[in-house]
Amino acid sequence: MPSGKTAQMTKEKLLELLSTISDPEIPVVSIIDLGILRTVVQMDDQWIITITPTYSGCPAMNMIEAQIKALLDQELGDAYEVRTTLHPAWTTDWMSEDGKRKLKEYGIAPPEASPHQHKLFGAPVLPQxxxxxxxxxxxxxxxxxxxxxxxxxxxxxxxxxDYFKCH
Ligand SMILES: [Zn+2]
Structure with missing residues (x-):
């Protein structure tokens, strides 16, 4: 039976809520800016939130998942699931332009290019x-x-x- 909470929730509202969660190491950028949040879909009476870590073994990911759960427990009760997917692997291309600008304002050099481009040009690009x-x-x-x-x-x-490393 769909709970009232799930019925009232929209994808738009859920994205708005999730945009308040930031990387614990870089409080100025949200998980949406970073491209950590991959998809938000409603399946039957559950919301499925899929995230991809920026760096496998990054301790921040556990904190991000805990933050999502703390937030959604309140909003959705048990009508949601957080899934972590490692494939395809996160790339810096998923970071929004807005996210890169916020990183820079925070004093962290944003990633310069994807690893694919590094291979293309040979030498690694030095961050600005x-x-x-x-x-x-x-x-x-x-x-x-x-x-x-x-x-x-x-x-x-x-x-x-600090330079946010490319993956
Ligand atoms: Zn300088």
Whole structure:
């Protein structure tokens, strides 16, 4: 029997609710901006929410799933299911332009290109400094504040910054 809560819920409202959930490591970007949220579909009297981690083994994913559940428990009771899918793997192409802009404003260099493009051009693309927009940057460490980011430094303005790694 469809519950009243499910009947009242629309996809639009659900997306609006989910847009309030952000990456715990990067509070300025929502899971929709990041492309983590893949699909929201209604099947019978259940909503199926499918997410794809940005980085397998990224500890933030468990937190994101917990946040989705905390939110939807209130809104939908048990009339929903969160599914995690690893295929196709998340790529930085799924990140919205809005999301990339917000990352940059937050001081994290957004991904430059998809891994496919990296292979095409050979050499890896150096990220642009989010502070002064210089392309004159160097990598300090493979890992930044989290495994999903690398640490770079701008040679021009000398500011260190995190770079959201391409996958
Ligand atoms: Zn700079």
């Amino acid at each position: 400094c989010p502070h002064c927009e210089s392309k004159n940057t160097e990598r300090i460490s493979e890992y930044g504040s989290t495994a999903c980011k690398a640490m770079y430094r701008c040679i021009d303005c000398r500011e260190p910054f």
